Amino acid sequence: MSPVIAQKEKLPIVGPRDYGYPNARLRGMRSRLLKAEAFEHLIATGGMHQLIQELMRTEYASDLEEVLIHGRGAAEVSDALQRHLIRIHEKVFGFLNQEAKDICATMLGRWDVFNIKTILRGKLYGLGSAEISGNLMPVGALGSVDLAGLLAQSDVSGVIDTASTWELPQAPALRDGYEKYQATGNFVDVELALDRYYAGWAGSRLARRNSNYAMIRKLLCAQIDILNTVTAFRASRDRLSLEAAKEYFLSGGDGISVSLFGQLVAASDAGGLLEALRSTPFSAALEGVASQYAEDPSIVVFERALEDYFTRKMVALSSTDSLGVGIPLAYLWGKQNEVTNIRIITKAKEVGIPLERTRRELILV
Amino acid sequence: MEEVRPTRAELLERKQQITLAQQGMDLLKQKRDALLMEFMSVMDGTLRLSEQLQRTVVDAQYSLAVAHAVDGPVALRSAALATKGEVTVEMTGTKIMGVSVPVVTKGESPIRTTFTRGYSVTGISTRVDESAERFEKILDVIIEYADIETRLKRLGEEINKTNRRVNALEQVTVPALREQVAYISQTLDERAREDLFRLKKVKKKIEAKKKVQAV
Numbered sequence: 010m011s012p013v014i015a016q017k018e019k020l021p022i023v024g025p026r027d028y029g030y031p032n033a034r035l036r037g038m039r040s041r042l043l044k045a046e047a048f049e050h051l052i053a054t055g056g057m058h059q060l061i062q063e064l065m066r067t068e069y070a071s072d073l074e075e076v077l078i079h080g081r082g083a084a085e086v087s088d089a090l091q092r093h094l095i096r097i098h099e100k101v102f103g104f105l106n107q108e109a110k111d112i113c114a115t116m117l118g119r120w121d122v123f124n125i126k127t128i129l130r131g132k133l134y135g136l137g138s139a140e141i142s143g144n145l146m147p148v149g150a151l152g153s154v155d156l157a158g159l160l161a162q163s164d165v166s167g168v169i170d171t172a173s174t175w176e177l178p179q180a181p182a183l184r185d186g187y188e189k190y191q192a193t194g195n196f197v198d199v200e201l202a203l204d205r206y207y208a209g210w211a212g213s214r215l216a217r218r219n220s221n222y223a224m225i226r227k228l229l230c231a232q233i234d235i236l237n238t239v240t241a242f243r244a245s246r247d248r249l250s251l252e253a254a255k256e257y258f259l260s261g262g263d264g265i266s267v268s269l270f271g272q273l274v275a276a277s278d279a280g281g282l283l284e285a286l287r288s289t290p291f292s293a294a295l296e297g298v299a300s301q302y303a304e305d306p307s308i309v310v311f312e313r314a315l316e317d318y319f320t321r322k323m324v325a326l327s328s329t330d331s332l333g334v335g336i337p338l339a340y341l342w343g344k345q346n347e348v349t350n351i352r353i354i355t356k357a358k359e360v361g362i363p364l365e366r367t368r369r370e371l372i373l374v
Numbered sequence: 375m376e377e378v379r380p381t382r383a384e385l386l387e388r389k390q391q392i393t394l395a396q397q398g399m400d401l402l403k404q405k406r407d408a409l410l411m412e413f414m415s416v417m418d419g420t421l422r423l424s425e426q427l428q429r430t431v432v433d434a435q436y437s438l439a440v441a442h443a444v445d446g447p448v449a450l451r452s453a454a455l456a457t458k459g460e461v462t463v464e465m466t467g468t469k470i471m472g473v474s475v476p477v478v479t480k481g482e483s484p485i486r487t488t489f490t491r492g493y494s495v496t497g498i499s500t501r502v503d504e505s506a507e508r509f510e511k512i513l514d515v516i517i518e519y520a521d522i523e524t525r526l527k528r529l530g531e532e533i534n535k536t537n538r539r540v541n542a543l544e545q546v547t548v549p550a551l552r553e554q555v556a557y558i559s560q561t562l563d564e565r566a567r568e569d570l571f572r573l574k575k576v577k578k579k580i581e582a583k584k585k586v587q588a589v
Contacts, residue, residue: 087447123452126497130455144451196456200494236496243495243503247487257495308500316499349444356443360435370440 025107028332034104035340039327041068042343043351051354052367057082060358064351069093083359090348090355091146097344098148105337112225112334113341114150115214121149122207124156125172125179126200132165133196151177165199182206201257208233208261221334227263228322231290234262235315238291241265241273242282242308251275264289279306294318320346320373346372378554380561388558392551399543406536408471413529420526423519430515434508441501453502456493459486461513463520470525473532478521484513 043051047067054060061081064073072093076085098117102110124145131141138160147153155175162168169187172180186202212233215226237259244254254274258267265273272285279302286292291314298314323342326335350371357367378384442450462481467474488495488503495503 084447091446091448123449123497126494127448127452127455130452130493134455134458136455141455144448144455146448196492197489197494200456200497204494204496239500240495243488243500247489249487249489253489257489259496307504309504312500349446352446353443356439360439362436362439370443372444 027106028109028334028336031105031109032331032333032336035101035336036331038101039336039340039343042340043067043347048350048354048371051351052357052364054358057086057355057358060355061086069351072096083355086355087352090352094345094348095146095148098341101337101341108219108221109334109337112215112221113337115211116225116229116338117149117341118207118211119149120146121151121179122203124149124151125159125168125183126203128156128159128168129165129199130196132162132168178210179203179206205259208259212261220330224326224329225334225338228319228326230261230263231322232319233259234264234289235291235319237262237265237270238273238286238289238315239308239312241270242311244274245276245282246308249274264291282311291315291318317373324373378557380558380565382562385555385558385562388551388555392548392555395543395548395551399540399548402536402540402543405471406533406540409473409529409533409536412470413526413533416522416526416529420519420522423515423522427512427515427519430508430512434505434512437501437505437508441499441505445499445502449499450502450505453493453498453506457491457506459484459492461517463517470529471532473528475525475528476521478517478524480514480517484517485510 051060051063054063058081061073061077064070064086069089072089073086075092076089079085079088102113105113124147127144128141131144142157142160145156147156151159158175159168159171162171165187169180169183172183182202182205183199186199189198189202190196211229212226215222215229217223240257240259241254243249244257251271251274255267255270258270269285269289273282276282276285279299283292283295283299286295294314294317295311298310302310320342324339324346327339327343329335353370353372354367356362357364357370362370378388438450461484464479464481466477466479468477469475485507488500488507491503491506
């Protein structure tokens with residue numbers, strides 16, 4: 010995948026905490042996010058060709074034009090959506106103030122972790138750089154050039170050495186995880202070290218006495234709590250011992266303590282899990298899908314409810330302080346959600362998922 | 375007809391061969407019936423597994439489509455990079471009604487748990503997980519299916535072979551032997567009649583000679 014170069018444009022000089030210009034621009038961009046009727050229109054299209062034609066009338070036209078020379082299938086649309094998302098992130102980061110950049114980069118730091126993990130996985134199994142690079146999403150602090158530098162290394166230790174030389178914040182976690190991996194032979198140790206690093210690093214970056222930081226820190230805590238809840242659900246289903254499950258617990262949340270995590274792991278059924286989570290903010294979201302779970306007893310149902318809960322919280326930031334960091338974050342999450350929904354519709358067209366089922370799969374339309 | 379010596383010994387041998395062929399034919403018919411019964415019971419299992427395989431493939435494809443759509447191809451492919459693994463199967467053999475059939479048994483089950491799939495669960499959605507699990511189930515069913523389908527194929531081949539043998543005995547060997555027996559019997563009868571005629575002639579000549587001497 011070639012790095013998408015943001016168009017150079019003359020931007021006004023924005024102060025480190027000046028939200029006036031960026032947020033005004035973002036509100037304008039937000040108005041161009043697809044509405045429910047637009048999604049309904051896309052769902053109703055006859056096939057892939059018609060869907061592409063409809064998408065060519067939206068903001069995705071320029072990204073689609075770049076890939077449609079390779080074909081007019083779902084893979085090309087998916088590629089265009091990925092390019093669009095990367096381009097939008099670069100564009101938004103181009104006009105944000107320093108504080109918003111700092112906060113957004115912290116929340117998007119999970120993509121840096123994701124990209125490093127992907128490179129390490131590829132290197133572990135000896136895949137070529139070209140094969141790995143198509144699976145990267147350079148929307149965090151590590152840009153395409155940084156990722157290309159890591160990709161150029163020949164093996165896992167080379168990637169870790171390069172990260173250390175560049176003094177990437179993930180480097181200490183990588184070294185610790187790699188040391189453990191050499192002892193146990195289990196590569197999950199490296200991935201877990203990165204996940205733990207992200208939770209701790211993001212928490213410390215947002216621990217400032219400032220309303221913007223405090224607001225986003227709460228959301229980060231909710232995100233970590235959701236991850237821990239889903240991990241506990243999985244551990245409970247797989248009858249993992251509490252000791253083993255605790256290895257996967259991420260610190261930094263504020264709703265799921267280690268003891269509550271233990272209760273969830275020990276729960277014998279969905280009723281027990283919901284009962285244990287009654288005092289948490291996700292209770293209502295989970296209770297809402299309990300009947301769906303009864304029909305289809307899969308953790309996917311609960312995870313989806315928790316993801317929707319979190320996305321709703323992020324998108325709701327648009328109605329917070331109009332001169333705060335909520336506006337850029339709400340826009341970025343709204344954009345990610347839009348891309349996911351278009352991808353769902355595209356895939357549904359490709360494999361012939363019924364319209365009603367497609368509507369059900371869409372997220373927060 | 376092959377060259378047949380029309381002797382009494384040959385006739386006895388051919389009659390013995392007919393008895394042997396009929397006994398063999400009866401045994402082969404019994405074997406064929408037994409193989410058919412075994413074939414039908416294996417067939418039931420094969421159909422059941424085939425349906426199960428089809429259902430598992432449809433489920434897996436659907437969950438892959440959902441994971442691809444919701445999590446995106448990037449997340450899906452990244453997870454796939456981490457889950458390299460191998461499937462071990464053990465190949466042995468057994469005999470059903472004297473027919474050698476290979477037995478395919480699973481080594482380690484290809485179905486892994488979320489925590490042993492090779493990636494950290496904190497970074498992978500349950501949709502991707504479920505998709506991986508369903509494809510592992512396909513592998514599991516495919517191994518079972520390979521075992522039963524090979525058994526069915528071998529039994530089918532053996533039934534065909536036995537059928538051909540029965541037909542060959544019934545339609546070719548036994549009629550040919552019967553024809554040979556008829557030919558030998560006819561030739562021996564003819565020889566007996568010739569001998570009788572010759573003896574009568576000799577007797578007549580002797581009697582005629584005796585009459586002349588008496589006169």
